[in-house]
Amino acid sequence: MATQHQDISRAKSAELFEKAKNFFPGGVNSPVRAFKSVYGTPLFIERGDEAYVWDADGNKFIDFCCSWGPLILGHNNAQIREAVAAQLDKGLSFGAPTRLENELAELILSNNSYIEKLRFVSSGTEAVMSAIRLARGYTKRDKIVKFEGCYHGHSDSLLVKAGSGLVTFGETSSAGVPKSFAEETIVIALDDKKALEEVFIRFPDQIAAVIIEGIPANNGLLLQDQEYIHFLRAITKEHGSLLIFDEVITGFRLGFQGAAHHYAVQPDIITYGKIIGGGMPVGAYGASKEIMSHISPDGGVYQAGTLSGNPIAMVAGIATLTQLAASGFYDKQEQTTKDFVETLRNYIADKNYEVQIFTVGSIFWFAFTAQQRISRAEQIDPQSMEKYKIMHRELLNQGIYFGPSGYEVGFISSAHTEEDLATSIQAIKNALDIVFQ
Numbered sequence: 143m144a145t146q147h148q149d150i151s152r153a154k155s156a157e158l159f160e161k162a163k164n165f166f167p168g169g170v171n172s173p174v175r176a177f178k179s180v181y182g183t184p185l186f187i188e189r190g191d192e193a194y195v196w197d198a199d200g201n202k203f204i205d206f207c208c209s210w211g212p213l214i215l216g217h218n219n220a221q222i223r224e225a226v227a228a229q230l231d232k233g234l235s236f237g238a239p240t241r242l243e244n245e246l247a248e249l250i251l252s253n254n255s256y257i258e259k260l261r262f263v264s265s266g267t268e269a270v271m272s273a274i275r276l277a278r279g280y281t282k283r284d285k286i287v288k289f290e291g292c293y294h295g296h297s298d299s300l301l302v303k304a305g306s307g308l309v310t311f312g313e314t315s316s317a318g319v320p321k322s323f324a325e326e327t328i329v330i331a332l333d334d335k336k337a338l339e340e341v342f343i344r345f346p347d348q349i350a351a352v353i354i355e356g357i358p359a360n361n362g363l364l365l366q367d368q369e370y371i372h373f374l375r376a377i378t379k380e381h382g383s384l385l386i387f388d389e390v391i392t393g394f395r396l397g398f399q400g401a402a403h404h405y406a407v408q409p410d411i412i413t414y415g416k417i418i419g420g421g422m423p424v425g426a427y428g429a430s431k432e433i434m435s436h437i438s439p440d441g442g443v444y445q446a447g448t449l450s451g452n453p454i455a456m457v458a459g460i461a462t463l464t465q466l467a468a469s470g471f472y473d474k475q476e477q478t479t480k481d482f483v484e485t486l487r488n489y490i491a492d493k494n495y496e497v498q499i500f501t502v503g504s505i506f507w508f509a510f511t512a513q514q515r516i517s518r519a520e521q522i523d524p525q526s527m528e529k530y531k532i533m534h535r536e537l538l539n540q541g542i543y544f545g546p547s548g549y550e551v552g553f554i555s556s557a558h559t560e561e562d563l564a565t566s567i568q569a570i571k572n573a574l575d576i577v578f579q
């Protein structure tokens with residue numbers, strides 16, 4: 143019978159967390175960091191290097207959270223660090239154009255045939271918020287459609303969840319979002335053509351855009367059929383609505399052309415974040431020249447930012463994307479992840495454990511379920527998260543850091559060595575034995 147490992151010391155982290163509670167709501171600056179969905183105190187991280195992070199108590203972990211996605215090259219990547227250090231000598235911010243913005247834009251646009259122009263912002267939230275405004279300005283329509291189980295940052299229009307009917311106005315999912323805003327957002331289930339058809343019947347000529355995560359990866363990994371995505375493309379086009387791909391996670395994760403290329407579909411607007419800044423705050427939205435001409439100062443859709451195109455952030459982005467553009471980078475990441483997942487799947491099959499591992503590119507997600515396919519948020523059983531909690535604690539005790547919620551996906555970076563992955567596989571096997579004992 144599997145025996146539980148002894149809990150690692152979190153004394154210093156606990157002390158820092160108590161102090162932090164005096165300063166920040168819940169002791170954190172972003173809610174999921176508070177470890178509400180898993181056991182124990184959040185770990186306060188002191189530093190990271192390659193695939194590892196060290197906490198305030200000196201515990202070392204192999205990190206599969208990777209700052210929620212940006213760190214596709216692992217921690218403390220030498221080229222990013224040197225690029226940032228070199229830029230530091232020249233100044234932190236000018237609020238004026240720099241050649242660095244051109245460089246990063248050229249790197250992106252010359253490797254991505256799905257957008258022709260872009261605008262840099264400072265977060266994924268800001269990118270999506272701006273894309274929605276652009277879609278509304280461009281179509282002169284107000285309503286947007288989003289999908290249950292897709293996260294698009296915390297702007298008002300998008301903190302909306304499904305109402306009671308198949309197709310109704312959404313309900314706010316946060317206090318402080320005006321009801322009138324929620325009424326402009328319609329929320330439907332993923333992978334449901336009928337619901338989508340119904341939307342366009344109920345709200346003719348009113349839908350500015352349908353927004354979807356390139357591959358939904360913020361509420362489990364909800365893989366969609368290519369056929370459904372193509373249906374989405376066709377129906378939006380037919381009704382004069384824009385299709386927005388939110389590629390804040392999938393952009394530069396599934397290759398330079400992200401989910402658009404993965405599904406071979408041309409969205410109207412694409413948003414980026416996370417990897418694009420290599421660990422610095424950068425987001426972007428892009429589209430055809432024609433659609434982007436509606437952004438100020440060329441057009442009437444206003445969008446601005448004091449720190450947009452920040453030089454330190456730009457050089458981190460350039461150093462990151464330059465490494466990702468190297469031939470074979472993504473193939474290797476995908477193969478490494480496939481092997482990792484396959485080894486674990488074999489073990490799970492041998493033991494007959496009720497757990498699935500869904501994967502795409504270098505993203506993976508553990509779902510404690512017997513279902514072979516999960517394409518909608520409602521198919522995730524909230525009860526199954528109890529099993530994730532046990533696995534999460536057991537993994538921390540064995541030096542493996544997963545995101546502190548069973549709804550979060552994991553990432554494999556290029557810094558994860560074969561040895562790191564072998565160690566992690568053994569730890570995950572042990573953890574699963576404990577979950578299912």
Ligand SMILES: *Cc1c(COP(=O)(O)O)cnc(C)c1O
Nearest residue numbers: 265266267293294295388390391
């Ligand atoms: C992370 C994320 C966002 C929000 O990005 P922030 O940088 O946290 O504001 C938006 N959309 C998707 C798909 C994301 O994964």
